[in-house]
Amino acid sequence: MIVGLERFPDAARAARRDMTLQEALSGLRGGLVAQRAAAKSKTPDFEAMRDHARDIRSHTLDHLDLYLAAYIAKAEANGISVYVAETADEARRIIGEICEASGARVVTKGKSMVSEEIGLNGYLAGLGIEAVETDLGEYIVQLRGEAPSHIIAPAIHVTEPQVEALFRRVHRDLAAVRRLDRAVDLVDEARRVMRERFLAASVGITGANFLVAETGSAVVVTNEGNGDLTANLPSTHVVLASIEKVVPTLADAMALLRVLGRSATGQDMTAYTSFFSGPRRDGETTGPTAMHVVILDNGRSALVGGPFEEMLSCIRCGACLNHCPIYTAVGGHAYGSVYPGPIGAALTPHLAGLQAAHHLPEASTLCGRCEDVCPVRIPIPRLLRQWRERAFEQRIGSAFSRRLLRLWVRLALQPRLYGAVMRLLVAGLERFGRRSGRFRWLPFATAWTRERDLAAPQGRTFQQLWAERQRGVEP
Amino acid sequence: MTRASVLARLGAAMSGDLNARRAAVAARFQYRPRYQPTFAEGSGPLSVSKFVERLVARAAEAFEIASLADLPGLVTRVADGGGQMPRLVHGGSQVFAGLSWEGVEIVASARAGAEIGVSLAVAGVAETGSLVIASGVGAPIEIAFLSDTHVVVIERAAIVATLEEACDRAFGGQLPPRALSFMSGPSRTGDIGGRIVLGAHGPKRLIVVVVGAA
Numbered sequence: 291m292i293v294g295l296e297r298f299p300d301a302a303r304a305a306r307r308d309m310t311l312q313e314a315l316s317g318l319r320g321g322l323v324a325q326r327a328a329a330k331s332k333t334p335d336f337e338a339m340r341d342h343a344r345d346i347r348s349h350t351l352d353h354l355d356l357y358l359a360a361y362i363a364k365a366e367a368n369g370i371s372v373y374v375a376e377t378a379d380e381a382r383r384i385i386g387e388i389c390e391a392s393g394a395r396v397v398t399k400g401k402s403m404v405s406e407e408i409g410l411n412g413y414l415a416g417l418g419i420e421a422v423e424t425d426l427g428e429y430i431v432q433l434r435g436e437a438p439s440h441i442i443a444p445a446i447h448v449t450e451p452q453v454e455a456l457f458r459r460v461h462r463d464l465a466a467v468r469r470l471d472r473a474v475d476l477v478d479e480a481r482r483v484m485r486e487r488f489l490a491a492s493v494g495i496t497g498a499n500f501l502v503a504e505t506g507s508a509v510v511v512t513n514e515g516n517g518d519l520t521a522n523l524p525s526t527h528v529v530l531a532s533i534e535k536v537v538p539t540l541a542d543a544m545a546l547l548r549v550l551g552r553s554a555t556g557q558d559m560t561a562y563t564s565f566f567s568g569p570r571r572d573g574e575t576t577g578p579t580a581m582h583v584v585i586l587d588n589g590r591s592a593l594v595g596g597p598f599e600e601m602l603s604c605i606r607c608g609a610c611l612n613h614c615p616i617y618t619a620v621g622g623h624a625y626g627s628v629y630p631g632p633i634g635a636a637l638t639p640h641l642a643g644l645q646a647a648h649h650l651p652e653a654s655t656l657c658g659r660c661e662d663v664c665p666v667r668i669p670i671p672r673l674l675r676q677w678r679e680r681a682f683e684q685r686i687g688s689a690f691s692r693r694l695l696r697l698w699v700r701l702a703l704q705p706r707l708y709g710a711v712m713r714l715l716v717a718g719l720e721r722f723g724r725r726s727g728r729f730r731w732l733p734f735a736t737a738w739t740r741e742r743d744l745a746a747p748q749g750r751t752f753q754q755l756w757a758e759r760q761r762g763v764e765p
Numbered sequence: 766m767t768r769a770s771v772l773a774r775l776g777a778a779m780s781g782d783l784n785a786r787r788a789a790v791a792a793r794f795q796y797r798p799r800y801q802p803t804f805a806e807g808s809g810p811l812s813v814s815k816f817v818e819r820l821v822a823r824a825a826e827a828f829e830i831a832s833l834a835d836l837p838g839l840v841t842r843v844a845d846g847g848g849q850m851p852r853l854v855h856g857g858s859q860v861f862a863g864l865s866w867e868g869v870e871i872v873a874s875a876r877a878g879a880e881i882g883v884s885l886a887v888a889g890v891a892e893t894g895s896l897v898i899a900s901g902v903g904a905p906i907e908i909a910f911l912s913d914t915h916v917v918v919i920e921r922a923a924i925v926a927t928l929e930e931a932c933d934r935a936f937g938g939q940l941p942p943r944a945l946s947f948m949s950g951p952s953r954t955g956d957i958g959g960r961i962v963l964g965a966h967g968p969k970r971l972i973v974v975v976v977g978a979a
Contacts, residue, residue, distance in 0.1 A: 317959045349793070355775035356790045362768070368940060374768035426965060427956035443956065450958040473960040481966055488966075489876060504794060505941045515910050515952040515967030522900075522907050522944055533771070538793045540936060544928040545800070559893035559949040561823075562967070567941035576874075576905035577943050587771050595778035 294626035295642055298649035301624040306741070311621050314447050322443070322612045325556025326663070333552060343549045344667045346542045347603035350534075354594060354602075357503045357536045358585070364506030368568035371582045374533075378408035381586045385410060385495065385528055388582055389419050392526045394493040400510060400517035401425035402497030403441055403606060404532050404586055406628045407641070410495070421495070422487045424516035426480050433460050439622030439630065442554050442608040447621050450476065484516075494520035494578070496566075498531035499605070500546065501583070504539040507565040508583060511550065515562050527566065527578040532586045534602040546605055549665035554607040589640060597676055601637050603666045610660035610670060616653050625650060632660035636673040644677065648686045651677035712751045720749040800927050812891060813975065816924050819894025823950030824963055825971040833864065833918070833976055836883075840916060841868040843972060844881055854879040854912065858903035861885070875911040882912035882968070887945075888931040889924035895949040896973065897931050899942035906944045910952075915968035917948070921977035 294301065305311055330336050350357055362372045375381035389397055397414065399405065399421050411421040411432070423432040427444035431437065433456055438444030445453075454470045457479055469475050496517050498508040508529040510517040521527045537543050551557040570577040593599050611617045611631030622630035627638040627650065635650035651674040660670040681687055682695065701708050723729055723746025731739050738744055779786065817827045828839055844851045853869040854877070855861035861883055872879045885904065888897040896917045900906035909915055925931055928947070935945055952967030963969055 321955075321959045352779065352781070353786050353790050355772050355779060356786060358775065359772055360790065360794075372768075374771050376767045376771060380767065424966065425956070426954045430956065443959075445956055446959070448957075450960075453957050473957045474962050476957050477954060477962040477965055481964065484966060505936055507941060507945075513952070514954045514956075514965035516965070518906075518910050518944075518946060519966055522910065533775075538790070539796070540932040541796075541798050541800075541929050544932065545798075547928070555955070557949075558819075559890075559895050559947060561950050561953055562946055562948055563895075564944060564946040565941070566944050568943050571900075571902075571940065571943050573902040574900065574905070574943065576907055577900055591771055591774045591778065594775055595780065 295638065295646045295649065296626075298624060298626060298653060301626060302620040302653070305620040305624045310449060310452070311447050314449050315618055315621055318446070318612050318618055322555060322608070326553060326609060326612070327556075329552040329556035329558065333558070336549075336552065339545070339548050340665055340667060342545050343605075343665055344603070346537065346545055347605075347666045348600075350537055350542075351594060351599060351602055354533065354536065357538055358533060360538075361501050361503040361506060361536050362585075364503060365501075365568075365583055366506075368506045369581070370506065370568050371580070373582065373584045375584055375586050376588075378586070378588050381408050381530065381584050381588075382410060382413040384584050385530065386413060386417050386419075388526065388528055389414065389493050390417065392492055392580075394419055394491070394526075396420050396422060396487065396491050397493040397495055398422050398424050398487055398491040398520045398524065399428075400494070400496035400512065400520040401428050401444070402495070402530055403438075403628065404497055404530050405495065406437060407588065408530075408586065410530070422484075422491070424484055424488070424514075424520055425512070426477065426514060426516075429480060429484070430456065437623070437628065440608060440611055441606050441629065441631075447623065488519045488523050491520075491524045493526045493528060494522075494524040495528045495530060496521050498529050498535055498583075499550070500543050501531055501536045501585075502538075502540055502543050502565070503536055505565070505567055507540075507567040509543055509547075510564050510566065511547070511560050511562070512564075513555070513557075513561040518562055518564050521564070521566055522577060525579050527569075527581045529566065529581070529583045530586065531583065532588065533590050534604075546666075550605050550607050553609040553663065553665040593640065598636070598640060598673060600668045601633070601640070601673060603668050604633050604637075605666060607665055609663040609665065613659040613663045615655060615657060615659070625653075632670045632674070633668070636668075636670055636677070639677050644681055644684065645686055648677070648681045651675075651681070652687075709751070709753055712753065716747040716751045717749060719747050723747070798929070800929055813921060813924050813979075816889050816891040816894055817973065817975065819891070820896075820950065820971075820973055823894060824953075825894075825950050825973055827973045827975070829975045829979070831976075831978060833860065836861075836918060836974065836976075837864050837866045837869075839974060840866075840881065840883070844869065844914065851881050852877070852879040853881040853883060854908055855883040856904045856908055858885065858901075860918075862903075875905060875908045879912050881914045881916060882908035883916045883918065884909050886917050886919040886923060888934040889919045890926075890928055890931045890947065891924060892927050893947070893949055895928075895931070895947040897935050898946050898948060899935055900944040901942060906946065909946065909948065910967045912968060913964070914970040914972065915951075916972045916974060918974045918976055921975055921979070924975075 430445040439447040500509040569581045617631040639647040656671045728743040886896040951971040952965045954965035
């Protein structure tokens, strides 16, 4: 669940000092970021695909009530039991009852951010039901007793040697001489343990990337195939999804899948993209005999038609996390939210309240890379600014920062005064910093200079340079 | 009832005339966009060779045979039984049950631990190099996930250009198949140290067999 949001500044500082975490995060730029860039360069119509994806999402949100009703009708006609849950608590209870009715002691789980949001595993444990995460990254963080730190790469903060130590500690039947120092050995070991669980579970719980109204299908995207083993092997399949996952047609789902894989991992299609459309049919000898779909609201319907509606367009690709200077500096756990990174900073104040989560919209340079890479073009910087404005209106935040902001507003609203103060400041800094061109320490800016130098200004302000350029003087 | 209250709240938040919105939704279900992908690498129409090329680029192995009768021989050649006779599961469909299998032990259920699983794809997608496999009578989809080696047979004529065309082939029936998967390479993970490893939970080898004259 959502804990420790108020601690963001301390948690971020601690994350910067955690060298193991920093090493793990350093792989992002050469990994997921480079993979997306390569996929983009191989896809000439990528920008048009993104426009189309954005249009699908906004069309769906404009008629979400009708598409949700259409999905439910179609799914029920396919033999699926559909439930709508208003709150996290209601969703937990529904799933708990389904598990108890099928006598489940062990349930397997495909990766589901919504199940993290509602704290499902802890609830099931309270009922005496063991929930086994089957996505390898989720399995690793579950064994570590942690939350995922990334929405598509849950264990991105964990290094290979840490996984080896973890498996040696937890997998008790593992021989000491067994080689586990390569990623491939670790994957084989997880596969061995997990295979027994897949075959033993009587209920499988997955999330859904999309719910297709046209066919009543739940779409589950994975690379490992764990979602399919979770959904196909047990006698009961439960899908947990939130209301905004609905898309109108198969063609719309395909258009969104084209941008999802490319944005997430640089793949034009993940290894497995699966459509689950009901329980076992007449004559079939395998597959679940019951399929349930639990659709969660948890405050989302209140966003529709309002200034934060675009948050519901998110398809959870994780690109905004990978490209964010804040996320890549502090990792996901510092946020203290199930949903970290830029989209998490926009979404969490709605889920947890602005009072608790006000640090997250502030933890942004508003550089705009998140919006640049978002497959459905969510204006995340604008959403973050809206939260900041609300926080100021509601007198949230320290009195000191509010006083500084007020001072700044006074200055910024008087162009002549602003220009004069800036000229003085920039000229002074230029003089003091002339020798080395940079400051290793600067009063009032120690938070900056503790980790890096501050480049000294070149003598003239932006406004001066701009005015010169307008007059045709080359700088 | 929660369902009604959530739907009503959503409805109240919507702007626009309800009848006009109903018409827009009905029109959407009739609309069949025809996507024509363009690709930077290579040119020319999306073809069988593109389909194979894309799958092979994602670590699948590809073979072509003239007729289904050649399948058992091919499987025996490429299968690695580790010195023992490999066990094979095909689900019992007419397509595979009628073939004369040799050098393999046919087992009835994928859960019995067969090294080789054989499936028939309902479509192939050249755009993405994906095989489309549907569950059905005599075709348990678990075969595709439980064996170390997954052999997928696809008729040359079932290979289409785009994801949308594949959907038209796969979802044509009265009811959609219970489960249907677009498979684009063997099972893989990047969850440990960001390194890609094949064979995470599902098959370690994906072997594609295109059947029919070129």
